[in-house]
Amino acid sequence: DAKTTQPNSMESNEEEPVHLPCNHSTISGTDYIHWYRQLPSQGPEYVIHGLTSNVNNRMASLAIAEDRKSSTLILHRATLRDAAVYYCILRDRWNTDKLIFGTGTRLQVFP
Amino acid sequence: NAGVTQTPKFRVLKTGQSMTLLCAQDMNHEYMYWYRQDPGMGLRLIHYSVGEGTTAKGEVPDGYNVSRLKKQNFLLGLESAAPSQTSVYFCASSPTAGGATGELFFGEGSRLTVL
Numbered sequence: 001d002a003k004t005t006q007p008n009s010m011e012s013n014e015e016e017p018v019h020l021p022c023n024h025s026t027i028s029g030t031d032y033i034h035w036y037r038q039l040p041s042q043g044p045e046y047v048i049h050g051l052t053s054n055v056n057n058r059m060a061s062l063a064i065a066e067d068r069k070s071s072t073l074i075l076h077r078a079t080l081r082d083a084a085v086y087y088c089i090l091r092d093r094w095n096t097d098k099l100i101f102g103t104g105t106r107l108q109v110f111p
Numbered sequence: 112n113a114g115v116t117q118t119p120k121f122r123v124l125k126t127g128q129s130m131t132l133l134c135a136q137d138m139n140h141e142y143m144y145w146y147r148q149d150p151g152m153g154l155r156l157i158h159y160s161v162g163e164g165t166t167a168k169g170e171v172p173d174g175y176n177v178s179r180l181k182k183q184n185f186l187l188g189l190e191s192a193a194p195s196q197t198s199v200y201f202c203a204s205s206p207t208a209g210g211a212t213g214e215l216f217f218g219e220g221s222r223l224t225v226l
Binding site for chain 2: 032036041042043044045046049051087091092093099100101102103104
């Protein structure tokens, strides 16, 4: 199964942009890149996903490298409420069982 | 709209006792999952279901059983609890399979302690 590699932790100041990297060098052509985040004492919540093109939604942007071996989740203006663990996950187009979360990146946001 | 609801939210068991965690979703989702999360770790998939009456093993299925008798409910059972099963358990549901559209919706978690 294709796996992802993320830094264990990152820090940011409030209202600054945050770029959370994810490496997935063994990604297959049918793998979608998904991001979830987990706020303290809560279940994970969906953030964004994409296949090849960059994606934007109200929460974040996802920038995908041209070779798809890495991606970056971008929070345009970090807030204190964005402090969470961010998980980068690969999901095959069809398979539903191999949703492996890994340990993610713990983002700290300072006022 | 309640989404995904887990009961109970907290439970303390003694070694060898049995219990069942209930996950209920009101979104008519086909796919449901049970994960566990140990301190400082990511989520690990225990069992999952692709529809009513079906179940399948995930990464760490040993010591757990599941049932999906109704589409909206996914039960996780511990027949003989062990201290190694102390963890936070998360249930999730998804309307579709796969990466194209299969966003997972998670419950708030059930914290289980086995003494």
